[in-house]
Amino acid sequence: MSKKRTIAEINEKILSGKAVVLTAEQVAAMGREATPAEIAEKVDVVTTGTFGPMCSSGMFINFGHTDPPMRMERITLNNVPVFAGIAAVDAYIGATETALPHDQYGGAHVIEELIAGRDVMMQATAKGTDCYPRTEVKTLINRESVNEMIMFNPRNAYQNYNVAVNSTSKMKYTYMGTLLPSFGNATFSTSGELSPLLNDPEMRTIGIGTRIFFGGTTGYVAWHGTQFNTGKPVNEHGVPVGNSATLALIGNAKEMNTRFIRAAYFEKYGVSIFVGVGIPIPVLDEDLARRVMIRNSQIETNVLDYGSPGHDLLGRANYESLFSGEISLNGKKIRTAPLSSLRVAREIAETLRGEIAAGRFLLTAPVENFKMTSGLNNLEIRL
Amino acid sequence: MKSRRFVLTFPPEATGEPITYNLIRKFDIMVNIVKADVSPGQVGHLVMEMSAPSKVLKDGIEYMKQQNVECVPIDRTITYRKELCVHCGACSAVCFAGALTMDRKSAELVFEPEKCVVCELCLTACPLKLFEIDLG
Numbered sequence: 001m002s003k004k005r006t007i008a009e010i011n012e013k014i015l016s017g018k019a020v021v022l023t024a025e026q027v028a029a030m031g032r033e034a035t036p037a038e039i040a041e042k043v044d045v046v047t048t049g050t051f052g053p054m055c056s057s058g059m060f061i062n063f064g065h066t067d068p069p070m071r072m073e074r075i076t077l078n079n080v081p082v083f084a085g086i087a088a089v090d091a092y093i094g095a096t097e098t099a100l101p102h103d104q105y106g107g108a109h110v111i112e113e114l115i116a117g118r119d120v121m122m123q124a125t126a127k128g129t130d131c132y133p134r135t136e137v138k139t140l141i142n143r144e145s146v147n148e149m150i151m152f153n154p155r156n157a158y159q160n161y162n163v164a165v166n167s168t169s170k171m172k173y174t175y176m177g178t179l180l181p182s183f184g185n186a187t188f189s190t191s192g193e194l195s196p197l198l199n200d201p202e203m204r205t206i207g208i209g210t211r212i213f214f215g216g217t218t219g220y221v222a223w224h225g226t227q228f229n230t231g232k233p234v235n236e237h238g239v240p241v242g243n244s245a246t247l248a249l250i251g252n253a254k255e256m257n258t259r260f261i262r263a264a265y266f267e268k269y270g271v272s273i274f275v276g277v278g279i280p281i282p283v284l285d286e287d288l289a290r291r292v293m294i295r296n297s298q299i300e301t302n303v304l305d306y307g308s309p310g311h312d313l314l315g316r317a318n319y320e321s322l323f324s325g326e327i328s329l330n331g332k333k334i335r336t337a338p339l340s341s342l343r344v345a346r347e348i349a350e351t352l353r354g355e356i357a358a359g360r361f362l363l364t365a366p367v368e369n370f371k372m373t374s375g376l377n378n379l380e381i382r383l
Numbered sequence: 384m385k386s387r388r389f390v391l392t393f394p395p396e397a398t399g400e401p402i403t404y405n406l407i408r409k410f411d412i413m414v415n416i417v418k419a420d421v422s423p424g425q426v427g428h429l430v431m432e433m434s435a436p437s438k439v440l441k442d443g444i445e446y447m448k449q450q451n452v453e454c455v456p457i458d459r460t461i462t463y464r465k466e467l468c469v470h471c472g473a474c475s476a477v478c479f480a481g482a483l484t485m486d487r488k489s490a491e492l493v494f495e496p497e498k499c500v501v502c503e504l505c506l507t508a509c510p511l512k513l514f515e516i517d518l519g
Contacts, residue, residue, distance in 0.1 A: 051469065053510065103513075177473045178508045185476045203406035262469055264510035273511070274469060323487065337476030341469045341508075 003040050004285045005019070005207075010044050021357045023349040024281075024292060026194045031293030035070045038341065040289035045356055045363065049195040049213070049255035049348030050251045052189045052340030053264050053272040055175065057095040059111050059253050062147040063122065065089055066287045070134035072124035077110045077141075078368060084124070088132060092152075094184065095273040098108040106271030108263035115215075117143050136363055149253035151215060151261075155225040157277045159197030159245040160232075160301050163317055163327070165190045165334060168307035171271075173268035177339050179306055186303065186327055187332045191345035192319035196279035197245050199292045201238055205282050207366025212249065213278030218361070219251025221279075224370045231375040233368045237298040238291070241316065253361075266321045274341070278348040280356060282363050296320040303329055312327040388417070388436040388500075389444075392453040393427035400450050403431075411435065416498050418480060428455070430500045451464040459501050462512045468492055474514065477504040 013019040020043050022030070027046050031039060063072070065088070075091050079099050083092040098106035112168040113120050119140040139261040143149065164176035165186045166317040177187045178211040192198070193383045201204055210221040225246025232244040253261075261274030283289050296319035322336050355361035391402075398473045413434040421427030433440060447454045460470045460483075470492050482498035483505060485491070493507075505514045 017505065052471075052500045178504065179478065179509075180477060184479065187473075187476050262511065266508040266510055267472075272472070274510075324486070325487070335476075335479075338485065339474035339476075341471045342468035348492065 001239060002213070003037075005044070005282075006080040007282050007363050009055040010282050011362045013044055014356055014362055015358055017357075021047065021372070022049045023046045023346070023353050024194045024199050025346070027047050027292050027332055027351070029293045031295065036286045036290040036293060039293060040105065040128065040283055040286045041291075046199060046283060047196060047278060047290040047349045047352040048199050048281065049256065049276070049278040049338060049345040049352070050191045050195050051274055051348060052191070052258040053175070053261065053266070054153060054156045054158075054275045055096050057151070057153040057273050058107060059114075060148065060152055061091050061093060061114075061130065063089045063141060063348040064147050065075055066134055066137055068133045069131075070124065070137060071126050071129055071132035072137070075122065077095050077120050077122055078105070078113070078249070079121070080105065080107055080110050082107065082110075083202035092233045100267045103270060104265045106263070106265075108271050108273035109272065111253070111260060112258055112263040114143055114146075114149060115253055116262055118259045119167065143254055151219070151249070151251050151253040153249045153258065153275065155227060156249050156275055157196050157225070157247045157279075158190070158243050159195075159201065160180045160239055160240055160299070161189050161243045162311075163301055163322065163336075165303060165314065165329065165377065167305045167314075167320065168305040168375045172307050173244055175266055177337070179310040183329065183332060183334050183344070186317075186322075186329070186336045187339050188301070188319075188322045189288060189315075189368065190301070190319070191340055191342050192299055192323060193294055193341070194345050195350055196277060196324070197247070198239055198294060198299055200281050200288065201234070201240060201291060203245065203370055204288065205284065205366070206279060207245070207369040209364060209367035211364040212280075213276070213355075214251035214256075215346055216257030217251055217255035219367075220251055221247050221377070223248040225292050227376060228370065228373060229376050230370075230372040234382055235298075235300050237269050237275045237294060239299050240298050242302040247277075260344070274344075276344060276348050278352040279350060280361070281365055296323060303327070333339045371382055384434055385437050385440055386432060388430065388432045388457040390455050390457060391429040391431055391447065392431070393421060393457075394451050395416070395424055402450060402452060404446060405446070406433070406443050406488055410439055410446065412439060412443050417498075419500065436438055451518075458518075459498050459502050460496060460517045461501060461503075462517050463494065463505075463509070465494075467511060467513055469511065471510065474505040474509045477508040
């Protein structure tokens with residue numbers, strides 16, 4: 001009979017300093033020798049990590065009121081427009097927002113500056129109302145001057161993602177980086193066996209309310225992410241092939257660290273943001289032990305041609321070959337490169353491991369698990 | 384003995400001379416082709432390292448000039464702000480010369496300047512814009 005334990009029991013062990021906490025890479029290596037039953041017996045928690053560009057990110061901010069007060073209607077931060085269509089001095093800084101002609105500096109850079117504690121120039125205008133008479137303001141704000149900085153990212157931590165190649169004779173500039181012509185390279189963006197949702201692919205322990213490592217501080221899973229899709233085919237190791245589930249994440253950006261939140265610009269594509277996410281997986285039973293033991297060679301994804309308008313499917317690759325620096329596609333060898341930092345993903349998993357082992361980070365059971373879906377809607381052109 | 388890196392530009396019409404062969408046989412220049420992009424009827428480019436005593440190197444360059452082959456030394460170098468690097472790997476995707484690679488064990492970016500052909504693709508490929516050209 002395989003050993004079963006509850007999250008409450010694991011938390012007791014964490015608090016008494018007796019919990020065995022390993023990173024997903026460590027447990028994957030251990031899994032070469034040990035069986036799932038042995039891992040379930042020995043290991044309490046497995047930590048994961050990822051640090052990749054995640055465009056669907058942003059930050060709510062509350063600037064505080066001026067005297068007399070103002071219902072800010074159009075707001076820019078360092079000349080980047082931010083969404084002001086909410087209450088008087090609230091706004092949402094979208095990571096990918098830019099203002100031409102300066103398309104290399106955007107919302108992500110503003111977020112990074114604020115997290116770093118630097119001053120940012122804020123300008124706002126309004127029509128003025130009886131209750132909010134002021135019509136314009138120009139000032140400097142920073143992390144200490146504003147009331148809230150709440151990172152809320154509608155789509156992060158993709159469970160698996162495609163590999164991009166380019167079949168055409170021209171360079172392609174994409175969110176998957178610069179793709180050299182004639183299959184000159186292949187890019188991928190997942191931390192493989194260290195990736196959060198690949199270590200609990202059915203999300204038995206990850207749901208609404210799960211406490212996580214987020215941008216250098218503690219954050220939470222707020223909801224399933226946008227484009228959440230659990231209808232993707234699963235390979236023989238139980239891992240979805242290609243991009244599938246996603247997470248919406250929330251956390252206090254005032255406590256975040258620019259080591260784990262970094263603005264990015266992809267040539268001729270636009271602004272994005274590197275987001276650091278780490279999720280602890282409680283090893284509740286043998287089934288979860290088997291999941292966290294997953295190795296790069298067992299995780300596969302689709303290779304898509306970003307040179308074709310419909311991103312044609314060309315084949316499959318596993319993460320062992322992707323990390324080796326070369327994949328084979330229809331007999332042709334293609335050089336590979338990551339876009340997601342495994343180096344920082346390891347740092348996240350290790351940081352989280354240390355926090356849990358020291359009793360400073362307790363695990364949570366989901367308030368509610370996600371509902372599985374069967375696919376995504378496409379946008380129909382009806383006019 | 385002097386070692387320098389050059390970009391050779393060949394005219395679209397064939398020169399009629401086996402240039403690199405002659406550099407080796409007639410001038411005794413040690414030649415290392417770093418990158419080649421030569422197609423019939425088109426301007427061709429060769430990135431080549433040449434090692435020889437200064438006088439010999441000068442004669443070899445003069446010989447290429449007579450053959451209408453432009454020979455420009457690469458004096459520029461690429462530098463990057465390592466301390467700000469997040470080791471994402473985006474620059475290694477475009478570095479066909481193999482100067483920027485990911486170390487499999489440490490997952491860190493490795494830059495080997497001696498392999499760099501100064502194609503400048505890393506300048507735009509880096510999402511953090513950490514690469515710069517040093518004009519020497």
